[in-house]
Structures are given as structure tokens and as C-alpha cells.
Amino acid sequence: MALIVQKYGGTSVGNIERIKKVAERVIESSKRGDKLLVVLSAMAGQTDALINLSKEITESPDPRELDVLMATGEQVSISLFSIAVKSMGYDCCSLLGFQAAIYTDHIYGKARIRSIDSKRILKELDKNRIVAVAGFQGIDEKRNITTLGRGGSDTTAVALAAALKADVCEIYTDVEGVFSADPNICSRARKIDRISYDEMLEFASLGAKVLDIRSVEFAKKFTVPIHVRSSFTGNEGTMVVAEKREMEKVLVSGVVSDKNEARVTISRVPDRPGIAFKIFEPVFKTDVVVDMIVQNTSLDGYTDLTFTVPRADFQKTMGLIKSIAKDIDADEVLGDEEIAKVSIIGVGMRNHAGVASKMFETLAKESINIHMISTSEIKISCVIDEKYTELAVRALHDAFGLGDEKAEA
Amino acid sequence: MALIVQKYGGTSVGNIERIKKVAERVIESSKRGDKLLVVLSAMAGQTDALINLSKEITESPDPRELDVLMATGEQVSISLFSIAVKSMGYDCCSLLGFQAAIYTDHIYGKARIRSIDSKRILKELDKNRIVAVAGFQGIDEKRNITTLGRGGSDTTAVALAAALKADVCEIYTDVEGVFSADPNICSRARKIDRISYDEMLEFASLGAKVLDIRSVEFAKKFTVPIHVRSSFTGNEGTMVVAEKREMEKVLVSGVVSDKNEARVTISRVPDRPGIAFKIFEPVFKTDVVVDMIVQNTSLDGYTDLTFTVPRADFQKTMGLIKSIAKDIDADEVLGDEEIAKVSIIGVGMRNHAGVASKMFETLAKESINIHMISTSEIKISCVIDEKYTELAVRALHDAFGLGDEKAEA
Numbered sequence: 067m068a069l070i071v072q073k074y075g076g077t078s079v080g081n082i083e084r085i086k087k088v089a090e091r092v093i094e095s096s097k098r099g100d101k102l103l104v105v106l107s108a109m110a111g112q113t114d115a116l117i118n119l120s121k122e123i124t125e126s127p128d129p130r131e132l133d134v135l136m137a138t139g140e141q142v143s144i145s146l147f148s149i150a151v152k153s154m155g156y157d158c159c160s161l162l163g164f165q166a167a168i169y170t171d172h173i174y175g176k177a178r179i180r181s182i183d184s185k186r187i188l189k190e191l192d193k194n195r196i197v198a199v200a201g202f203q204g205i206d207e208k209r210n211i212t213t214l215g216r217g218g219s220d221t222t223a224v225a226l227a228a229a230l231k232a233d234v235c236e237i238y239t240d241v242e243g244v245f246s247a248d249p250n251i252c253s254r255a256r257k258i259d260r261i262s263y264d265e266m267l268e269f270a271s272l273g274a275k276v277l278d279i280r281s282v283e284f285a286k287k288f289t290v291p292i293h294v295r296s297s298f299t300g301n302e303g304t305m306v307v308a309e310k311r312e313m314e315k316v317l318v319s320g321v322v323s324d325k326n327e328a329r330v331t332i333s334r335v336p337d338r339p340g341i342a343f344k345i346f347e348p349v350f351k352t353d354v355v356v357d358m359i360v361q362n363t364s365l366d367g368y369t370d371l372t373f374t375v376p377r378a379d380f381q382k383t384m385g386l387i388k389s390i391a392k393d394i395d396a397d398e399v400l401g402d403e404e405i406a407k408v409s410i411i412g413v414g415m416r417n418h419a420g421v422a423s424k425m426f427e428t429l430a431k432e433s434i435n436i437h438m439i440s441t442s443e444i445k446i447s448c449v450i451d452e453k454y455t456e457l458a459v460r461a462l463h464d465a466f467g468l469g470d471e472k473a474e475a
Numbered sequence: 476m477a478l479i480v481q482k483y484g485g486t487s488v489g490n491i492e493r494i495k496k497v498a499e500r501v502i503e504s505s506k507r508g509d510k511l512l513v514v515l516s517a518m519a520g521q522t523d524a525l526i527n528l529s530k531e532i533t534e535s536p537d538p539r540e541l542d543v544l545m546a547t548g549e550q551v552s553i554s555l556f557s558i559a560v561k562s563m564g565y566d567c568c569s570l571l572g573f574q575a576a577i578y579t580d581h582i583y584g585k586a587r588i589r590s591i592d593s594k595r596i597l598k599e600l601d602k603n604r605i606v607a608v609a610g611f612q613g614i615d616e617k618r619n620i621t622t623l624g625r626g627g628s629d630t631t632a633v634a635l636a637a638a639l640k641a642d643v644c645e646i647y648t649d650v651e652g653v654f655s656a657d658p659n660i661c662s663r664a665r666k667i668d669r670i671s672y673d674e675m676l677e678f679a680s681l682g683a684k685v686l687d688i689r690s691v692e693f694a695k696k697f698t699v700p701i702h703v704r705s706s707f708t709g710n711e712g713t714m715v716v717a718e719k720r721e722m723e724k725v726l727v728s729g730v731v732s733d734k735n736e737a738r739v740t741i742s743r744v745p746d747r748p749g750i751a752f753k754i755f756e757p758v759f760k761t762d763v764v765v766d767m768i769v770q771n772t773s774l775d776g777y778t779d780l781t782f783t784v785p786r787a788d789f790q791k792t793m794g795l796i797k798s799i800a801k802d803i804d805a806d807e808v809l810g811d812e813e814i815a816k817v818s819i820i821g822v823g824m825r826n827h828a829g830v831a832s833k834m835f836e837t838l839a840k841e842s843i844n845i846h847m848i849s850t851s852e853i854k855i856s857c858v859i860d861e862k863y864t865e866l867a868v869r870a871l872h873d874a875f876g877l878g879d880e881k882a883e884a
Contacts, residue, residue, distance in 0.1 A: 145541070152536075153536070
């Protein structure tokens with residue numbers, strides 16, 4: 067008898083008919099004799115509707131109270147789901163964050179799970195009940211309600227799977243799994259059967275929306291096998307698992323693009339110790355997430371500094387950086403919103419040379435200029451003009467042989 | 476500095492504009508230097524919308540899960556209210572049932588409050604925060620969410636006022652207070668300035684919708700002064716307080732009617748010890764609330780037994796009683812749904828004779844036949860044909876001089 071955690075997103079529980087379908091699906095799984103723990107998101111559109119309601123009062127609602135409001139979305143989902151399961155003759159019990167004892171820090175709106183006390187959940191599972199836990203929410207040590215931010219239900223599911231040592235955490239979504247490229251951009255994109263946590267981390271952080279990055283971090287830390295699959299078909303999806311030797315034979319697993327960034331450049335920054343701190347400390351303080359940072363080698367005591375931020379934070383960041391530039395006697399601040407980041411990912415890169423040069427060569431062949439480069443052990447990202455995004459993805463997908471045939475070095 | 480509990484019903488928080496108005500009103504009160512604890516109901520229509528959602532799944536949703544669903548209504552209200560207060564520059568903190576530590580028994584859908592641990596509330600009040608508590612909800616000893624049933628927010632407010640020894644519990648509603656009769660029936664109905672707990676209990680139990688009966692029981696038990704008033708005007712409403720000597724000078728405080736009952740009669744019941752138990756035990760077990768019970772004096776070893784039940788439970792009760800009648804060799808079961816109960820209430824009755832006869836005389840003058848009579852120390856109820864309800868109320872209101880002038884014996 068296995069213990070399975072299943073997570074269903076907002077689209078999967080978007081209306082009463084779909085909630086019933088999910089209930090049937092969960093019951094089918096439980097009939098196989100497995101213990102079922104189900105994590106649900108809010109019904110699609112519900113989270114936005116609640117935010118809009120609060121915006122009718124003020125543009126900047128109090129974060130604590132906004133979390134209290136938002137947490138109702140998942141509460142509605144799990145109660146309706148449990149009503150559905152019970153109406154079909156199976157035992158079920160819903161648990162909210164405070165009941166499932168999901169403890170977080172106290173950063174409202176983007177809390178992190180600190181610990182889970184699984185006593186209550188285990189007790190309910192032992193009664194042969196299907197247990198439905200509200201995703202996205204927890205409580206801090208003072209029992210204030212917190213929410214984990216967008217995509218938080220994935221993290222709830224993986225964290226529960228880790229706490230309960232579940233055999234697998236199935237993430238049900240509206241796609242069939244993780245693909246070698248966005249099928250909307252690249253028609254030859256292929257579903258990946260198995261992928262390592264590290265690769266999945268890169269996929270998630272580089273713009274693939276399929277899994278929330280924090281959930282993958284959790285899964286890696288506690289070696290929770292994740293199965294990303296469609297809630298609309300019975301097909302096998304993508305297994306996200308610990309790295310295995312044979313994975314290294316595959317040079318590149320996928321190509322990911324992200325149009326959600328903007329670039330800021332400060333030119334002729336006096337190159338003194340502590341200058342990066344002086345520039346970025348105020349930015350970090352505003353909670354803007356800085357992604358790539360590139361600093362050129364210093365020439366004659368001056369350097370250029372370029373970084374990317376989420377496009378939504380671009381104007382705010384430009385304002386801030388312009389005033390900082392004055393303080394530190396830098397020359398000029400330039401910004402560009404029309405950029406994209408294109409990345410290739412693969413654990414095989416660790417042991418193969420020449421991957422980067424192949425990427426640069428491929429882009430050059432298509433006359434695509436590279437503005438910034440950032441590399442890690444298992445990924446290479448290039449910032450290019452936004453208009454070349456789709457062309458770049460398709461060219462790289464072809465160049466690394468990611469189509470229907472397996473990739474070869 | 477006083478501690479004031481204010482409760483606002485669903486109509487008062489029916490939309491964002493009204494929630495803002497309530498926030499302004501509460502802030503005005505707090506500016507007078509008082510500590511404010513605010514209890515809110517769900518936005519009008521919300522509770523029904525949630526019930527309907529569950530009915531799309533099944534006609535009889537699981538009670539535990541239905542409570543989880545219903546509890547979201549008040550959660551939305553208190554978070555939006557707190558967002559509004561904070562956006563106006565005042566400090567505020569919302570608390571759900573589990574955070575406010577409102578402990579109930581485990582009867583889902585109609586739980587009773589057992590205890591309140593006021594530590595957290597006091598802590599927030601001490602920080603000079605307005606505290607907004609979700610009405611209608613609590614948790615049982617296993618931390619399951621429970622709801623108190625319709626009107627439950629009144630009880631939450633009074634129970635909190637009792638636990639915190641508040642100076643007054645203000646119940647804001649869409650009427651100006653408690654009236655000597657329903658103004659829709661009786662145009663000369665007068666707002667009552669002060670009324671005793673016992674009278675209010677009778678008003679509430681006899682069909683006046685203004686306060687939930689359990690909240691009045693709580694208020695009486697802990698001597699919490701209740702102020703029933705309108706959330707749309709600044710007028711003084713009705714104070715519900717401990718009985719004072721001068722109240723006894725008023726013979727009758729008000730006339731109340733209730734069309735929500737039905738009558739069941741079992742004729743020629745063999746008059747043996749334990750027979751009433753045999754009849755009513757199965758009825759009580761189905762959770763049907765039996766109101767008036769009248770048993771005639773036994774003639775030749777047989778008696779007639781008549782009682783009233785909520786009209787919604789009439790068919791169910793008739794079916795049950797017919798099968799019981801067979802078991803106990805009773806003759807016949809008769810039912811009537813077209814009845815009404817008309818009652819007069821007043822603590823003055825305790826010390827005045829002739830009130831009952833004046834009531835019977837008044838009804839007789841209008842040729843209204845009385846089917847059942849039930850009396851207590853401070854009220855007399857008569858069951859009559861439904862069609863005479865309004866006529867009876869007006870006649871009694873006039874007869875006891877309840878109009879613009881004070882009542883005189």
C-alpha cells in the first residue's frame with residue numbers, strides 16, 4: 067500500500083463539474099488500495115476575484131489581511147471536494163493550514179514552510195479517509211494565516227509528501243508534463259519522461275510555468291519523486307527524480323525562454339570595493355528580485371554593470387538606480403524592456419565541453435545578437451532581443467536534436 | 476475608556492461601499508477613546524451562494540465540510556473590513572474562530588459556544604487595535620471548524636462581550652430596534668426603549684427576528700447589556716438589560732406573531748405512564764424542535780395530545796407520528812399547516828391578574844377561534860387560524876394600549 071500525494075491546480079477544480087471529476091479520479095486511485103492525500107488550489111479565477119475585491123477598497127491592501135482573504139479560495143475548494151467525495155460514498159476529511167499544522171515564517175504573501183506536524187493527517191489517513199489539504203496556506207507561530215504566493219500549492223503538496231514520506235507526489239496540471247521546449251513555440255517539442263531535480267530547478271527558474279520552483283527545491287532536499295501529469299488524460303507525464311548516471315548521456319534536456327524580464331545597465335561605475343553592495347542593497351530592500359548580474363572587467367578604474375529584473379518592476383528599479391547612479395558618480399543608466407532570456411538546460415553539460423560554443427554558434431547563424439550571458443553547471447542563458455525569441459528556441463531545439471528522436475551529443 | 480463589542484449583520488456589510496461605511500462608523504467609535512471589538516457576519520447573499528454551490532454537488536452535503544465552506548463567508552467579511560480600516564490609517568486585526576479561540580461543541584451547523592480564551596483578543600486590543608472577529612464560527616476540541624447556525628453572529632458577539640466583560644454589546648441591524656409589534660402589520664407599533672432579557676427571550680423565541688435567541692440567553696446568563704440599533708442611522712435603539720422594578724409597571728411590552736409552525740394532533744391516546752416519552756422520543760431524535768405541547772385531561776383512560784413543529788418539518792413529523800400512533804393504539808393523527816401563533820409578552824404579567832382573560836376577550840370580539848393556549852410567567856401564546864394573524868396582532872396591540880402612548884393596565 068502506497069501513500070500518494072496528489073495536487074490539483076485551479077483549472078482542474080475550476081467548476082463543480084470538474085471538482086466532481088477530480089473526486090472520481092481520486093476515488094479511483096484510492097480503490098487501488100493506496101492512501102490518498104489531496105492538495106487543492108483555489109478554483110480558477112477565484113484568487114483574482116478576491117484580489118479585485120480588495121482592490122475596490124485600496125490599491126495596497128494590508129498584507130496580513132489579504133492573506134486571510136486569499137486563504138478562503140482553497141478553503142472553498144477542499145470543502146466542495148470533500149462534499150463531492152462523501153456524496154459518492156467514500157470517506158473524506160478536509161484540513162486547512164492550521165489543522166494540517168503547516169507552519170511557515172511570517173512573510174505574508176510569500177511565506178515559506180518551516181515545519182509540518184503530520185499527526186492529524188496521519189490520524190485521518192489511518193481511518194482510511196481521503197484527506198484534502200488546502201494548498202497555498204499555512205500559519206505562523208502566532209497562528210496568523212499566511213499564504214505561500216503564486217504556485218504555493220505545489221510547495222504544499224511536496225512539503226506534505228516529504229513530511230509524510232509519501233511514495234510519490236503527483237502534480238496534476240493542464241499540460242501533459244515537462245517538454246523539451248514550449249510546444250506553442252516549437253511544434254517538434256517532446257515530452258520529457260524523466261528529469262533531474264537540478265534540471266527541473268533550472269526549467270522552473272528560467273520561465274517554464276509547470277512547477278513552482280520552491281516545490282522543486284523541497285523535492286530535491288527530501289528526495290520526493292514528483293510526477294507532473296495532466297488532470298484531463300490518463301497518460302504518464304514527467305517524473306522529476308534524483309539524478310541518475312544515464313541522464314548525463316543526454317547533453318541538453320530542453321530549451322526555455324522567458325519574456326518576463328527587463329535589463330538595466332549602469333555605465334562607468336567607479337570600481338571601488340563595496341560598490342555592488344551600494345547599488346543592489348536598496349534594490350533588494352524593495353523586494354525586487356534581481357536575476358542575472360553581469361559586471362565587466364574594470365577598465366581605467368571604471369566598470370559597467372548590467373542586471374535583469376522582472377518586467378513589472380522595471381520602472382520602479384529604473385527610478386531607484388538613477389538616484390543611486392548620481393550618488394556613486396556613475397555615468398549613465400540605460401534600460402531595455404524588449405529583451406528575452408533563452409536558456410538551454412541539461413545535466414550532461416557537466417561532462418561535455420563545447421555546449422556553450424554550439425549555442426553561440428547556433429544563435430550567430432540566425433544573426434541573433436547576444437546581450438548578456440550567464441552560465442551554471444547545467445544551464446546556459448543568453449539575453450537577446452525579444453523579437454528573436456521563438457526563432458532562437460526553434461533553432462536551439464533543432465541544433466541539440468531535442469525533437470522526436472533522443473538528443474545526441 | 477469603555478470596551479464595546481459591535482456586531483454588524485450581512486446587510487450592513489453587503490458590498491464594498493457598505494463595508495467602508497461600517498469601517499468609518501467603527502473608527503468614529505474608537506476615536507471616542509473606547510476599545511472596539513467588531514463581529515461581522517458574511518456579506519448578504521454569500522451564505523446562500525455557498526449553500527447553493529454545495530447543492531450543485533448533492534442535496535445533503537456532509538455537515539462537517541459544509542461548515543468549512545460556510546465559514547469562508549465571515550472570513551471574507553473580516554479581512555475586507557480590516558483592509559478598509561487599515562487603508563483609513565487605523566490599526567486593525569482580524570481573527571477567525573480558531574484564532575479568537577472560540578471553542579464550541581461538535582454539532583456541525585448548530586454548534587454551541589463552550590468557552591472563549593480571550594488572551595489573543597486582549598493582546599490585540601492592548602496594542603490599540605480594532606479587532607474584527609468572524610461571527611458564526613468556532614472550533615471544537617479537535618480543531619474542526621464548526622458554525623453556530625443562522626443568527627450565530629449575534630451569539631458570537633454576546634459571548635465575546637461576556638468573556639471580555641465588555642461594557643455593552645451593540646447589535647447593528649437593518650431595523651431601529653425592538654418594536655411593540657411588527658411595523659409591517661401594525662402601523663402604530665412603537666420602538667421599545669428598554670426591555671428585559673426574559674421578555675427579549677420570549678420575543679426571539681416567538682418569532683421576532685431581530686436577535687438570535689441563543690445570544691439573549693448568553694446575555695442574560697452573563698448580564699451583558701445589549702443595544703439593538705440600526706446600522707443606517709445614528710438613533711438610539713432598544714436596550715436589552717436585566718429586569719428592573721419599573722419594567723413591571725408595563726403590563727405588556729409587545730405582540731408577536733409566527734406563521735412558521737404547523738400543528739399535529741393525536742387523538743384517543745391510551746393514557747399510560749411513559750406514553751409522552753414514547754411519542755416524543757423519536758421526534759426529538761430527528762432533531763425536529765417541538766414547540767407547544769398540550770395534553771388534555773384524560774377521559775375514560777384516553778387523552779388527546781397536540782403539539783406544534785416548524786412548518787418545514789411538518790411532513791416528516793406527520794409520517795413519523797402516524798407510525799407511532801399505530802404502535803401505541805391511538806385513534807387518529809390530524810395535521811394543520813395553516814395556523815399561526817400570536818403571543819403577548821410582558822414582565823408585568825407576573826404581578827397582574829386578568830391579562831389572559833383580556834387577551835381571550837379581545838380575540839373573541841374579533842370572532843377569532845383559539846386552538847391552543849400556552850402560557851409562561853411573562854407570555855401568553857394562542858394558536859389561531861393563519862388568516863387571522865394580522866387582525867389579531869392589531870387588535871391585541873390596541874387592546875393593551877401599546878401604541879404611541881405607554882401601555883397601561
